[in-house]
Amino acid sequence: MRMIATGMLVAMAVLFLAARAMEPSHAAWGFVRAFAEAAMVGGLADWFAVTALFRHPLGLPIPHTAIIPRNKDRIGDQLASFLRDYFLIPVVVARRMRRMDVASAAGRWLANPTGGSKRVTRGASRLAVEVLQSLDQERLGGMVRGAMVQQVRAIDLSPMLGRALEAAMAENRHLPLLDGIIVWARKVLDANDGMVRAMVHERAGAILRWTGLDETLSNKIIDGLDKMLADMAEQPDHPMRAKAEEALVTLAADLQHKPEMRERIESLKLALLANPAMQGWINGLWEQARHAMLRMARDPEKLLAGKMGEMLRQLGETLERDVRLRNTINRFMRRVAVGAAADYGDVIVGLVSETVRGWDANTITQRLEHAVGKDLQFIRINGTLVGGLVGLGIHTVDVAL
Structure with a gap:
């Protein structure tokens, strides 16, 4: 799309030169010249506007250009404030969760996981594997062992x-x-x-x-x-x-x-x-549990085909039949979501703000430019066409008067 928009600008320049050369031979070429001339102006103006959002046009430090890189911290703060003021409000979260039937959706999928969305199963599987592998195993294992020992000590x-x-x-x-x-x-x-x-x-x-x-x-x-x-x-x-x-x-x-x-x-x-032997046994328990979770996460279809799968299907069928159980689960999920918004809303907002602040100018420029995508180039194309039509209209009025 960038090539098309630039190609149109070049085409208008070529058309302008040709019309200017041919204008003495016939009055119609004046209309063509006016269209091409105004189209070049419109295309160049919108190229400047689009480029000025993300960088300095032609690398020149023109004032009020490279707007997004210069204001990325303010953009991050505004985005975080927008999330806090319009999304992470407990009342809004509760209203949204009240319209969601999480238990029914879970019940349908559990009752027929193989007939449901493979994408959900694969996505959940990949997420579980990545989470288990990305965690610091030494640290996590130490935490698990410590928790187990602490629980046994308390008994x-x-x-x-x-x-x-x-x-x-x-x-x-x-x-x-x-x-x-x-x-x-x-x-x-x-x-x-x-x-x-x-x-x-x-x-x-x-x-x-x-x-x-x-x-x-x-x-x-x-x-x-x-x-x-x-x-x-x-x-x-x-x-x-x-x-x-x-x-x-x-x-x-x-x-x-x-x-x-x-x-x-x-x-x-x-x-x-x-006793070191007991410590080794606890370590072995954690490692066995971790490897078992990884095996299950990597092969969810095999898991769903076994006894665990049968238990999950029975749970799904129960959720589909039992209205009271569904209402209880949905109420619990709503409370969890509202509680998370109330307790961790500021943390989430701070995370968004700090993440944007941590990006360098090139990163945020590329991400926003790629997110908007083709529409930026359509601005240039529309500017070229609209500019040409405006120039044609002005020339027509000028000739008429």
Whole structure:
């Protein structure tokens, strides 16, 4: 369009020269000359006007040119004020949000994500990936780890463990655990048979060792322990199982009500959190979660095809059916938007103003010039044509008078 506008100006100059040369031969050429002459003036004037908005014409420091670069800070402040006064007002945001049914739109998309706009899915996917990759992973990971550790530190673990144990025992959910402990104890006894025999041998007297009774004693101890554990595993009413359950009841009560037990659990929790192995485990949890989020974001269609997709579709169908739920979500979104406008409106306005101030003159010139685009060149084209018609009209009136 710039070439077309410039080409028209050159064409008018050529036409003016030709008409001026041919004017003595016929009076009609005077009208052509008048049109071309005025068209050149109009085209040059509008070229100057358009150029003066963004830069100095021909690089000459003519006053009141390069208007936008010289006033970019004021433009940024005015734009920020315009946003604050006409857009980021809580009343305006609430009125606009009241006309938007965010929940219905979300419900339709969730109920049929593959049949909806692929552009929305791909755009959300790209945005999620870019956000996850652009964040400082070391810093973000440290924040996540710190938040996790802080949450665990704030938990009063002892009463929680006591209540959990008490609830499990009330519903007999502790029995599989007790059975597992008994089976594990039998395996430990079997695996450490030699160690038990060595301990009996070392602690037995010389007479027992000389007569070989220490071996008999070892066999009796091992066999007795093994039989007791086997009986405990097979007999739900075994006395030792009852003793174990009594101990668990006492432990549940101590965990909830005994200050010294709570202190021991708290010390154990803090020591565990300070352990490098635990820190490494937490780091691994965060990295696994981050990689999982990246995989889901890069392949949203695969995610939507799995169990997560089925859950999202059910949520979408529920949103489509349940009017009360939709109203609740829309009300929540409206409050969030109004709250953001009220709390962060000045921050957004300041961000706009500071961003424009931070641009250099060439950046803002290029961005505004590209944003307006062809219309700038149409101003030049229209100026050339209108100027020519005005010149033609003036010449006609002059000849008539």
